[in-house]
Amino acid sequence: MTAVTYELIKVCKQSGARLGKLNTPHGTFETPMFMPVGTLATVKTISPEELKEMGAGVILSNTYHLWLRPGEDIVRAAGGLHQFMNWDQGILTDSGGFQVFSLSDLRDITEEGVHFRNHLNGEKLFLTPEKSIAIQNALGSDIMMAFDECPPYPASYDYMKASVERTSRWAERCLKANKKPETQSLFGIVQGGEFEELRRQSARELTSLDFPGYAVGGLSVGEPKDIMNEVLTYTTPLLPDNKPRYLMGVGSPDSLIDGAIRGIDMFDCVLPTRIARNGTCMTSNGRLVIRNAKYARDFGPIDENCDCHVCKTYSRAYIRHLVKANETFGFRLTSYHNLYFLIKLMECVRQAIREDRLLDYREAFFEQYGFNKPNARNF
Amino acid sequence: MTAVTYELIKVCKQSGARLGKLNTPHGTFETPMFMPVGTLATVKTISPEELKEMGAGVILSNTYHLWLRPGEDIVRAAGGLHQFMNWDQGILTDSGGFQVFSLSDLRDITEEGVHFRNHLNGEKLFLTPEKSIAIQNALGSDIMMAFDECPPYPASYDYMKASVERTSRWAERCLKANKKPETQSLFGIVQGGEFEELRRQSARELTSLDFPGYAVGGLSVGEPKDIMNEVLTYTTPLLPDNKPRYLMGVGSPDSLIDGAIRGIDMFDCVLPTRIARNGTCMTSNGRLVIRNAKYARDFGPIDENCDCHVCKTYSRAYIRHLVKANETFGFRLTSYHNLYFLIKLMECVRQAIREDRLLDYREAFFEQYGFNKPNARNF
Numbered sequence: 001m002t003a004v005t006y007e008l009i010k011v012c013k014q015s016g017a018r019l020g021k022l023n024t025p026h027g028t029f030e031t032p033m034f035m036p037v038g039t040l041a042t043v044k045t046i047s048p049e050e051l052k053e054m055g056a057g058v059i060l061s062n063t064y065h066l067w068l069r070p071g072e073d074i075v076r077a078a079g080g081l082h083q084f085m086n087w088d089q090g091i092l093t094d095s096g097g098f099q100v101f102s103l104s105d106l107r108d109i110t111e112e113g114v115h116f117r118n119h120l121n122g123e124k125l126f127l128t129p130e131k132s133i134a135i136q137n138a139l140g141s142d143i144m145m146a147f148d149e150c151p152p153y154p155a156s157y158d159y160m161k162a163s164v165e166r167t168s169r170w171a172e173r174c175l176k177a178n179k180k181p182e183t184q185s186l187f188g189i190v191q192g193g194e195f196e197e198l199r200r201q202s203a204r205e206l207t208s209l210d211f212p213g214y215a216v217g218g219l220s221v222g223e224p225k226d227i228m229n230e231v232l233t234y235t236t237p238l239l240p241d242n243k244p245r246y247l248m249g250v251g252s253p254d255s256l257i258d259g260a261i262r263g264i265d266m267f268d269c270v271l272p273t274r275i276a277r278n279g280t281c282m283t284s285n286g287r288l289v290i291r292n293a294k295y296a297r298d299f300g301p302i303d304e305n306c307d308c309h310v311c312k313t314y315s316r317a318y319i320r321h322l323v324k325a326n327e328t329f330g331f332r333l334t335s336y337h338n339l340y341f342l343i344k345l346m347e348c349v350r351q352a353i354r355e356d357r358l359l360d361y362r363e364a365f366f367e368q369y370g371f372n373k374p375n376a377r378n379f
Numbered sequence: 380m381t382a383v384t385y386e387l388i389k390v391c392k393q394s395g396a397r398l399g400k401l402n403t404p405h406g407t408f409e410t411p412m413f414m415p416v417g418t419l420a421t422v423k424t425i426s427p428e429e430l431k432e433m434g435a436g437v438i439l440s441n442t443y444h445l446w447l448r449p450g451e452d453i454v455r456a457a458g459g460l461h462q463f464m465n466w467d468q469g470i471l472t473d474s475g476g477f478q479v480f481s482l483s484d485l486r487d488i489t490e491e492g493v494h495f496r497n498h499l500n501g502e503k504l505f506l507t508p509e510k511s512i513a514i515q516n517a518l519g520s521d522i523m524m525a526f527d528e529c530p531p532y533p534a535s536y537d538y539m540k541a542s543v544e545r546t547s548r549w550a551e552r553c554l555k556a557n558k559k560p561e562t563q564s565l566f567g568i569v570q571g572g573e574f575e576e577l578r579r580q581s582a583r584e585l586t587s588l589d590f591p592g593y594a595v596g597g598l599s600v601g602e603p604k605d606i607m608n609e610v611l612t613y614t615t616p617l618l619p620d621n622k623p624r625y626l627m628g629v630g631s632p633d634s635l636i637d638g639a640i641r642g643i644d645m646f647d648c649v650l651p652t653r654i655a656r657n658g659t660c661m662t663s664n665g666r667l668v669i670r671n672a673k674y675a676r677d678f679g680p681i682d683e684n685c686d687c688h689v690c691k692t693y694s695r696a697y698i699r700h701l702v703k704a705n706e707t708f709g710f711r712l713t714s715y716h717n718l719y720f721l722i723k724l725m726e727c728v729r730q731a732i733r734e735d736r737l738l739d740y741r742e743a744f745f746e747q748y749g750f751n752k753p754n755a756r757n758f
Contacts, residue, residue: 042701042708068673078678078696086692154634296449299457313465317457321422321449328707329421 002212004143004185006031006244007284008266015358017260018262019350022058022244024090025183026082029057029232030077031244031265032349034256034342035092037273039065041085043277043334045274046339048087055347058142060268064127065097068118072138080140092268095132095140095174096187098249101150107257109149111166117138129170133177133186141184144247145215146174149187153221160193169189175209182222183345185288187213187246194227196234203238214239215246216264229258236263253345254371257362260349268348277331279323282341286370288316290334307368310342355365381591383522383564383625384411385644394737397730402439403521404562405461408436408598408622409496410644411728413635413721416470416652418444420454420464423652424603424711425718427466432643432727433687433719437469437521442514443506448498449518459519471647472520474511474553474568476629480529488528489743491702508549512556512565520563524627525553527568532600539572540580546570547584551752554588566592566625571575573606574747575613582617593618594625595643608637613641632661633750634739639728640683646725651717656710658702661720665749667695667712687719 009030020031024082032082036051037045039062042081043051051059061081066072079085079342080092097114105259114126132147146286148167151160171188178186199306209267216235219228232247239245244265250256253268273283279290283303288295290302301311310319310333324328347364352361366372385673386400388409398408415422415430422430430438440460443726445451460470479486480496486495493508495585511526514617527546530539550567557565567585571577585593595614618624623644628636630648638646651661660667662682667674673745680690682697689698689712701709724744731740745751 007593040704040706041697042706045707045711045712047708069704074676074696074700078694084694143391297453297456310483314670315457317449317453317462318420318465321453322419324518325419326446327419327421328424328428328710331423333424333705359599371511 002181002185003166003183004212006213006242008241010353012358013356014360015261015353015362016263017349017353017358018163018263018265019353020244020265022085022090022265024058026088026090027057029090030350032260033057033266034251034346035060035266035268036339037268037270038085038087039064039270041066041067041081041267043335043339044277045335046273047109048085050336052089052184053338054305054336055343056089056339057265058092058266059087060092060094060149061139061141061320062133063093063097064103064138065137066139067096068120072135074115074146076138076140082140085204092143092144093139094248095145095147096127096135097132097148099126109167121243127174127266130177131216133174137179137184137305143213144178146171146186146188146211148191148217150218150221151191151193152170153193153218153223155196157195160191160195160198163200163336164198165193165205168202171206171211171221176209178333185212187215189215189248190235190239191218193218194231197233199235200238203235209239209338211243213244213246213301215248217248218367219247220269225255225258228255229262232259232264245304251307251342253367253369254269256345259357260353261358261362270340273335277309277335278340279320279330279334281334282338284368290316290320290323292303292320302334302337303341306335306337306341306344308344310337310340381560381564382440382562383591383623385621386594388733391732392578392731392735393739394640395642395739396510396728396732396737397642397644398732399623399644401469401644403437405470405521406436406468408469409729410638411635411725412645413725414434414628414645414647416441416647416716416736417466419448420460420649422714422718423656424707424714425652430466430718431468431713433716434722435468436644438466438595439471439473440518440520441478442472442511442518442590443475443482445518446475446514447499447746451514455517455519469522470518470520471522472515472518472626474525474526475506475510475514476527477529479506480531486725490548497552508552509556512553512624516558516563522592523557523563523565525550525565525567525590527570527598528598528663529600530570530572532572532597534603535563536573536574536577539570543570543577543581544584544741546582550585550587550590554590558736564591564754566590566594568594568596568627569618570597572597573602573610578610578614579617582614586617586619590622592625593625594627596627598626599629599648603728604634604637608641609641611638611641630721632721632748633719633745635724636728636737636744639732640737640741646650650712651721655713655717658699658709658713660713661717663747669695669702672701679718681713681722685716685720685723687716687723689716689719
């Protein structure tokens, strides 16, 4: 028995999207779902109570960052990440692989692992599949991710093939290194860039290891959206129906819907909170830059179609004032709204699957949001 | 009828401190009370719901800052400050005088008002008693403060005497300028530095104008604590018993108790939130610098004697981690705790007055806090 299991409830007859349930040691959550990112054991500016209020189920935390600060031994001594940060629902931790490749300039990949430098102080560090899993076991997340290589985009076929094969070997080492499979489930990560053959090879090698769940990695790294959708279209059918599928690092509203349509169950991204801290809001009518002068005397809500606490309580004029004055509370409000927006969006997606009308929902949402316009400004 | 009235409930037989009620258009609040500071229409990092949860009654906002950002016309258009920031309890606004004198290097005081420069962009500004009241009327605070001069400490007797007399003339102009005395009450500010004769003159001149309340200004500006206590000892008896007395800009725990003992009813200060943003916490055992390495693995609460949400939920180790990583949520937690600490302290002070034992309470609090130690580190 694995810690995390997936139940398929139904497939949308119109779109093929899956409605399911993710059972974890910290609760059961409906999918497709969006997971807010709490990099350093906090979803920036937001409290756990607020996350619950907005309906967040599973949140993501970053192994690399927690390894450096405060250190996994402190989190373990606190009783694990759930207790450390006061979050009694699901937690997924990534492997650190993405940060090693995105934050560190000096890195050296060997079969054993990756040598690189701490992005905070330049200190030399070495991360291996075993080390990543040991840290994640110390953190005590419900879902752990296998340590993989995240190749840059674009990468050559030969580079990508070698990387995929190493990622498979590392995945096997990760599985063996997991000391707590009964309480912490390890997901494998399908790589292969935009090469269908390599995605097939990666999926074949990983599914042969029988992970409790699978991620599609290496997307949303700079490639055009139609390539992402194309890769998903041929990759998700390679994954077993009875396991959850997680599209890593994707959080723009159009991609959440298009991913669900291609059989994805889980998403995460820093996008909603990162743009919030710049004063950009997601609304049913598209992006809204709250700093704009035209909102100075606008006493309406961020999004007239949103029923979140922020939209029911505060005006654009007030939030604009706070954001322009660099007041933390302004970023609390925009972060809260954006997270709520995506969580609510996924609720609507699930309802549309239930009613076999996700393509209709997509059409209406894209139209109102403005994604259908030529040169639509996305996130 | 004035907007704000004061009812004296009882005088502590042991200390002479006053237990009272402040009636405002936005609720009735017991005194002595501590008012959190929400400079720019937000108590930094904290929501209005959290302020209510911790028992805050009246908060203070700064006229000068709101005049510059977002501008009082926007606040008026929003329906006033209460509505703009979603705070349905009491609001006190200062006059801008203190900021003009503390933030601006280039200022020129005339009988008409003060010429100075915007601290954000250097623009030339002119603030008069009439202008300050017009802004405060636009903000719609329950309690407005008269525009006064805040002389530096120390100042000569002759300078202070001229300043006191000008402040009295400005106070009269402020009273005349108040367009909404039935919903917004104007408090006069007794100045005079450490000169008893000038405090007497200022109190005499201001009480002859019959304000609905009086502040003691020009303290906590760098003078030793015993001078502040001495000034209060001879100044508060000069003020009418049936009006509230407000000691401006004072928020260290010892001074709140010592002020109450000398007949003060209201206090405000940025201290609890400002030190919180540096990771310093007030506790029943004295100040606690959460960044200290010794708290890295301390899974106890900030203050074992505190029953606030933060102390019931989060550990020193977690808060230290957040503060060191510069995570906003850490500053939310320390700010919440410090505000709660002072609000709870005032609740204890009121209970001690009720039971005629405020001097005993002071002794026990000072002993535990460490104020009785030689060279005690204060805030």
